[in-house]
Amino acid sequence: MIRIGVTDLGGARHEVQANAGDRLMEVLREYDWGVAAICGGMCSCATCHVFLEQDWFDRFPEADYDEQDLLDFLDHRAPNSRLSCQLTLEPEHDGLQVTLAPEE
């Protein structure tokens, strides 16, 4: 079981649980916090944008070119931006802290 702390758009904090192998987007989409994930994880829409706390940011494989290209066009892009559909959760991500990015 992987525990994830989520800060929603209103600043409220929630804790959710996930399993190893889950994609972060699929976990977040289950809650009504505004992760639209329109393309269903195909790296085509950038509507699954999140911010990771820096320590955690470094613990995921780097974004590939496609993801970088989409991130580049987001108004709310930050150095710790990721598309959550591209993040696969592993046991070492227990305790992960993410903040949802505003809708574009």
Added chain:
Amino acid sequence: MGENVVIIGSGQAGLQTAVSLRQLECAGAITLVGREPHLPYQRPPLSKQILTGEWEPARCLLRHAEFYAEHDLRLLRDRMATQLNPAHRHVLLDDGTTLDYDALVICTGARPNRLRFPGAELEGVCYLRTLDEAQALAAQLQPGAALTIVGGGFIGMEVAASARSRQCRVNIIESQPRVMQRSVLEPVSNFLQARHEQRGVAFHLQECLSAAHGDRRVESVSLDDGRRIATDLLLVAVGVRPDLEWLEGSGIECGRGVHVDTHGRTSIDGIYAAGDVAETLHPLLPGRQVLESVQNAVSQGKAAAASIAGRPQPYTEVPWFWSEQYHYRFQMAGLPRPDDELVSLDTGQPDSLCLLSVGGERLHAVQCINSPQDYMAGRRLIGLAKPLALDRLDRPGARLKELL
């Protein structure tokens, strides 16, 4: 507001409407009625990851089973609306029950066009719209099996790619001179057809299916010119039409689809429509359009929910769509118009494509293959709807985002 909302059709648009209503803090009753036995799911993987076997079917579900109770959404599955009675504000279901509503949202999507031909009833002749159909087709895509596809549209092309990845032999029969003619610019058709041919897919363009042959099961098909193709499976993928039959007699204004404005409102007060079933006005598009895409279903679902919640938010998002065939990701935004000029941009990368459809200095559409950056820039530029300084792209290495 304590309104009683009934949503007919629990696909992408229906679910989005329900979710958005709760997000907008609508506290009333929400009932989702769907003809299928499944929880609401997404269709794009049906021609892709379900056929290739990469995904378990459950991965297509848009929300987990508990979600509905947690959000107080009443989900009626395996139930079909058969009649709409606006005067009494109720819908009739196929089990004889009636549902009263304060607000009704029509989200019945579209169904595949059926083709009539001798042999249409043979086993092995199939269509692809639902998860059940996708699973049944996936089970038959055994290595070496021969699949013939009628219709070289997005679904036909995606299925061809998935079937090749499972070592099936694939033939595509298309009546038009090029594949995906209705939706994509010519260079896209040519690019993708060539990639399919490199992988062994055979195309029969400007040809029509005349019959399927076999005893109980399809064994071959014949074309108009008399040629025969041996086959184990025949997929008919010749487009869809909005699922409107149940609205007959309701008096609601329909053309190809249910007419809606940018707020999802139909011609009848209190009735809204969203998704593949709707024929909508859109500030960036000419006339009314039936847009068959996930993005459109989501945007229209949101617009309908916002209207019902009394916090109207028009649909203005630039329409966009994607398709995947092998490792080629096609992305398009906007719609080309007949008199547009076609501009091809150098993407700076091999095996990719970026096309612009420009009219009166405005960018009407962008269509890209494996060039997400140009696609994103194009989508933005279409939304800005300002004159384009295209001459600035007349040098090597120029990128579309410079025009933003």
